[in-house]
Amino acid sequence: MLALSPGAWQAIWLTARLAGLTTLILLLVSAPLAWWLTHSRSRASNLVAALVSLPLVLPPTVIGFYLLLVLGPQGAVGGALERIGLPHLAFSFWGILVGSVIYSLPFAVQPLREAFGSIDPRLLDAAATMRASRIDRFVSVVLPLSRSGILTAVVITFAHTVGEFGVIAMLGGSIAGETRVVSIAIYDLTQAMEYGAAHRLSAILLAFSFLTLLSFYAINQRVMSPIKPR
């Protein structure tokens, strides 16, 4: 562990920042989105569900390529930012954050949809008859009953963002402290034939990913068994 270079530590911290912020944003975005998808019967919900799931089937190169065009200085978003005096988002931390949020979106929405969908509607009706407001019902009934799904969303989103490569490779430009996350740093190190350093970072990522999934399954099995209505 101590044999890691400052550049490697920088990449690890950057990856933790990216994955942490992506998870936080996706929780806030996905909870209402998943709730709506679970309960809407409109045709638009199919459209939204398909859009949300697109990153599962699209190659990261496609997402990265289009994001580069849209977020870059000539793109719709990047160009608009430049016109109001802000920097465009290609090759920046905020750019790969946008990329990560889009790329990991289905991994946050899906577990929440499943959790919300498995809640007995009679519980919500009961809460409503006790004059609980919509927000109160969501916070006091839905969230506690969905904690297993929320934990799944958090863990999988975080881990999936840590394991992201293609979108960041297309959009990031491998800038230290900005866009050179661990997966990109490993790629650069192997290309530069620095196998020792590449091994150390790869082993860390392998251990992290395995331990994350292992502890996740362990917690989910023991502590997070869903509360059964009595």
Added chain:
Amino acid sequence: MTRCKPLLSALALYLAMLTASACAANARVAAAADLKFAFDELKPLFEKAMPQHSLELILGSSGKLHQQIDHGAPFDLFFSADVSLPKALVNSGKAVAPVTLYGLGRVVLWSTKFDASKLTLQQLPETQFRKLAIAAPEHAPYGARAKEALQHAGVWDKVQARLVFGENIAHTAQLIDTQAAELGIVALSLAMNNKLKSKGGFYLIPASYHQALEQAFVITKRGASNTAAQDFATFMRSETARQVMRRYGFVLPGEAAH
């Protein structure tokens, strides 16, 4: 809820740190991958000569780096393996003239499995060479020159089915270094590195087999106001830098081949 307090405050601290950003080097140099080992030496020399500056190197194929700068990548200097790319950036207003030649590159046949110094391109169709690595000719200048050399030698059609493509010339060298490909065509500047030199011999492909690899750098529009970028451009003209470049097999501007 109270038992969660330490956990929550740790989480809050983490979230606060998430939004902090790291400090950056004061000049970012996007460099063609053939410069990998030469710049590994030049960077500390420059930072020792000018301790107020620090460099960050981003290596890739010239074509990829050019495309990234074209899309607004925050690089201050662009060292290309092909002079046409920095020129194109000047023409589109993404870089500032002058485009400065820094060396002529050469390609070599290299292997860590066979003694390539005893081989010629004409032998490449032999079946013992199952995979032959070159850089992607579409965006890596060294790949384009490798293709021309194979065509000039009259073996391109025969070896085409056995080619594997590196994303840039350092990646190509990695494919050969790991013996995923038995041999391949890489930059002389990579084969001259002590670590790689000890692993296998190389055959210097005659310069007449391909168009010249005129390598040039330019300061980008972003780097125009950056003194670190300008100082590094000046440093590249110094005898210290020229000695390093010479040692990696570059023919320097104004000098005869050696």
